[in-house]
Amino acid sequence: MPLVRCRSVVCLFGRFPALAGLDLDVEAGEVLLCSGPNGAGKTTLLRMLAGLVPAHSGEAEVLGSDLFSDRRSPRRRLALVGHETFCYDDLTVRENLRFTARASGRDGDEIDAVTDRLGLAALSDVTHARLSAGQRRRLALANALVREPELLLLDEPHAGLDEAGRAVLHEVVAAAPAEGRTVVMASHELELARALATREVRIEAGRAHAITAAEARAANRPDQEVQGR
Amino acid sequence: MNRLNIEEPTDTPGQLLAPGVRHAIGAVALVALAALALLGLWGAPPDDRQGEAMRLLYLHVPSAWLAYLAFFVTAVASVLFLWRRTRSMVWDRVAGASAELGVIFTGLTLVVGALWGRPIWGVWWAWDARLVTTAVLFFLYLGYLSLRRIPGEPEAAGKRNAIAALIAFVDVPIVHFSVEWWRTLHQKATVFNPELSAKIEGVQALTLWIAVIAFTLLYLYLLDRRYRLAVLEEGQAERELEQAIRERTGDAVAGVTP
Amino acid sequence: MSLWREALLVAGKDLRIEARSRVALAQILPFGIVVVLLFAFALDPDRGVLARVAPGLFWIAVLLAALLAVGRSFAVETQSNARDGLRLAGLDGAAVFLGKSGAIATELLGLELVLGLGVVVLYDVEVHGLGVLVLAALAATVGVAATGTLYGVLAAGLRLRETLLPLLVLPVLAPVMLGATRAFEDGLAGAPGDAWPWVALLWIFGVLYTGIGVLAFGSLWEND
Numbered sequence: 001m002p003l004v005r006c007r008s009v010v011c012l013f014g015r016f017p018a019l020a021g022l023d024l025d026v027e028a029g030e031v032l033l034c035s036g037p038n039g040a041g042k043t044t045l046l047r048m049l050a051g052l053v054p055a056h057s058g059e060a061e062v063l064g065s066d067l068f069s070d071r072r073s074p075r076r077r078l079a080l081v082g083h084e085t086f087c088y089d090d091l092t093v094r095e096n097l098r099f100t101a102r103a104s105g106r107d108g109d110e111i112d113a114v115t116d117r118l119g120l121a122a123l124s125d126v127t128h129a130r131l132s133a134g135q136r137r138r139l140a141l142a143n144a145l146v147r148e149p150e151l152l153l154l155d156e157p158h159a160g161l162d163e164a165g166r167a168v169l170h171e172v173v174a175a176a177p178a179e180g181r182t183v184v185m186a187s188h189e190l191e192l193a194r195a196l197a198t199r200e201v202r203i204e205a206g207r208a209h210a211i212t213a214a215e216a217r218a219a220n221r222p223d224q225e226v227q228g229r
Numbered sequence: 230m231n232r233l234n235i236e237e238p239t240d241t242p243g244q245l246l247a248p249g250v251r252h253a254i255g256a257v258a259l260v261a262l263a264a265l266a267l268l269g270l271w272g273a274p275p276d277d278r279q280g281e282a283m284r285l286l287y288l289h290v291p292s293a294w295l296a297y298l299a300f301f302v303t304a305v306a307s308v309l310f311l312w313r314r315t316r317s318m319v320w321d322r323v324a325g326a327s328a329e330l331g332v333i334f335t336g337l338t339l340v341v342g343a344l345w346g347r348p349i350w351g352v353w354w355a356w357d358a359r360l361v362t363t364a365v366l367f368f369l370y371l372g373y374l375s376l377r378r379i380p381g382e383p384e385a386a387g388k389r390n391a392i393a394a395l396i397a398f399v400d401v402p403i404v405h406f407s408v409e410w411w412r413t414l415h416q417k418a419t420v421f422n423p424e425l426s427a428k429i430e431g432v433q434a435l436t437l438w439i440a441v442i443a444f445t446l447l448y449l450y451l452l453d454r455r456y457r458l459a460v461l462e463e464g465q466a467e468r469e470l471e472q473a474i475r476e477r478t479g480d481a482v483a484g485v486t487p
Numbered sequence: 488m489s490l491w492r493e494a495l496l497v498a499g500k501d502l503r504i505e506a507r508s509r510v511a512l513a514q515i516l517p518f519g520i521v522v523v524l525l526f527a528f529a530l531d532p533d534r535g536v537l538a539r540v541a542p543g544l545f546w547i548a549v550l551l552a553a554l555l556a557v558g559r560s561f562a563v564e565t566q567s568n569a570r571d572g573l574r575l576a577g578l579d580g581a582a583v584f585l586g587k588s589g590a591i592a593t594e595l596l597g598l599e600l601v602l603g604l605g606v607v608v609l610y611d612v613e614v615h616g617l618g619v620l621v622l623a624a625l626a627a628t629v630g631v632a633a634t635g636t637l638y639g640v641l642a643a644g645l646r647l648r649e650t651l652l653p654l655l656v657l658p659v660l661a662p663v664m665l666g667a668t669r670a671f672e673d674g675l676a677g678a679p680g681d682a683w684p685w686v687a688l689l690w691i692f693g694v695l696y697t698g699i700g701v702l703a704f705g706s707l708w709e710n711d
Contacts, residue, residue: 099496
């Protein structure tokens with residue numbers, strides 16, 4: 001039984017069908033990359049899987065729950081790293097993480113380990129408002145990890161991260177299968193993301209298209225040439 | 230497949246009343262309104278105490294009745310929408326249509342009441358429990374209508390609307406009770422001189438009954454028409470969405486070919 | 488985790504944010520005091536009018552400040568899309584309602600204390616029947632916070648929320664305005680016997696709307 005199962009899903013962004021008949025399966029332990037142009041529906045897909053936006057029609061199941069009848073149950077077992085941190089400006093890094101952990105029904109013992117892992121330990125007592133864009137990206141990831149999710153949804157995780165931040169991100173994603181996490185990420189940094197992904201689908205105009213490993217390699221080659229020049 | 234069962238206009242009746250029934254109600258309402266105009270303006274005698282101003286009550290009383298009826302219907306429809314077993318966009322549309330009519334008739338009640346109060350009480354407005362409650366009612370449901378105009382996913386917006394309608398409806402008896410208490414405890418009725426009350430009998434009573442019936446039929450007719458308009462608006466939105474999905478999947482095919 | 492622990496968590500978070508950002512203290516409270524001062528400009532302070540109408544003016548100032556507190560409570564949730572984070576955490580809607588309205592009520596009680604002192608000093612009001620006043624204020628605050636939180640989430644995330652919120656909230660609060668003002672008038676006039684029915688009305692309102700909030704907030708909170 002796949003962790004995520006979508007059939008002919010239509011999902012609206014306002015009145016616009018961001019997803020228009022999407023089929024997608026994600027198996028446990030996968031690191032799935034969703035590539036595709038801007039406006040293809042990647043963000044809406046991740047938000048729908050997280051249960052934040054209702055699907056309009058079709059069939060959608062996440063972690064064994066039907067999203068049409070129950071969008072809430074899967075939430076405690078998944079985490080979404082979106083474009084924003086979901087944090088409060090006036091709380092410190094530690095306070096934000098502790099609130100997220102407690103609100104998710106955890107005691108917050110993992111916080112120190114997570115901040116160490118993501119290189120945020122020195123910033124623990126800094127308020128969110130004073131963090132730089134790159135630090136916020138790390139906090140967004142930390143905010144997801146303190147919830148120990150089975151399913152980790154990453155929306156453009158590379159954006160705004162420096163080299164060191166990307167190294168941390170890669171460590172987290174690479175370790176995910178061993179830690180029992182399944183990852184679905186949407187990214188434009190294809191070269192970096194493909195190095196991590198076990199599989200890729202291309203989202204285009206609200207639908208998913210399978211991409212084979214060979215196609216992915218072929219697609220990577222022109223980028224490398226561009227870099228080589 | 231559509232699990233919400235609320236998008237398809239074909240799932241729900243496109244109108245509340247069968248066309249024959251609607252035409253009949255419309256025709257009877259028209260006749261009754263004409264009869265009301267004739268009786269109210271000429272047929273019924275002026276009141277002993279209130280004189281010609283009494284004729285305003287033939288509009289005031291049925292408007293007030295309709296306002297309360299309409300808000301009651303909105304509340305019932307909202308409950309039916311919130312209850313899973315009866316959830317259907319029908320009830321959301323009925324609630325909205327009825328609240329719109331309710332606000333219109335509440336406004337009419339207040340205006341006609343003021344016009345009547347000026348010659349009878351000597352003031353446009355009195356801090357009487359019924360008046361104050363009606364005014365609060367007007368603003369309560371004006372807010373509800375503003376909220377309704379904000380679009381959203383049909384089911385989510387429907388729930389939001391229904392809850393807002395019930396929050397407002399629960400408030401009505403509390404408002405009435407507190408205002409009445411306030412006015413009777415602290416200031417004995419000054420304007421409500423019982424000697425000024427009209428004694429309604431004979432042709433006057435008949436006219437009033439015709440007024441109530443005419444307005445009620447008018448309400449039913451307008452409710453059906455407003456409901457129909459909501460169906461057409463939703464159908465239009467639905468067609469636009471289908472078109473958008475077709476265009477989007479068309480793009481996909483075009484996008485994949487190199 | 489129990490409902491109450493979740494509610495306390497949310498309330499604690501909101502109060503901690505207010506304690507640190509000082510928006511309630513540095514903006515909402517001064518706003519209330521300015522309103523109290525403006526009434527003195529509008530009504531001649533020399534003819535004893537102010538002392539007579541002080542309860543009504545006090546509660547109008549509280550209601551206006553409460554609108555700001557509700558707006559602030561939901562503005563906090565739009566920072567970095569925190570509302571989505573709260574939803575993802577899987578908190579019970581009823582707990583979020585109780586937590587947020589509890590935090591708003593706590594802020595309002597502090598505000599009422601300061602404004603009350605201001606009214607006593609500035610309007611030359613003599614305080615009698617403190618017990619009735621406190622019970623009436625508690626009940627009214629519960630009602631205002633519950634109603635405000637309910638409509639706050641109804642309007643949150645909608646365009647036009649700043650203009651819509653007052654239109655939605657103030658008519659519903661008409662009985663609270665009436666009841667709290669009468670209870671204060673009777674209490675201050677040394678006739679607490681007349682005030683008790685109003686206090687009872689205020690408690691009924693507060694409990695009723697808290698109940699509606701507990702039942703209804705979840706689905707309003709979930710839907711976009």
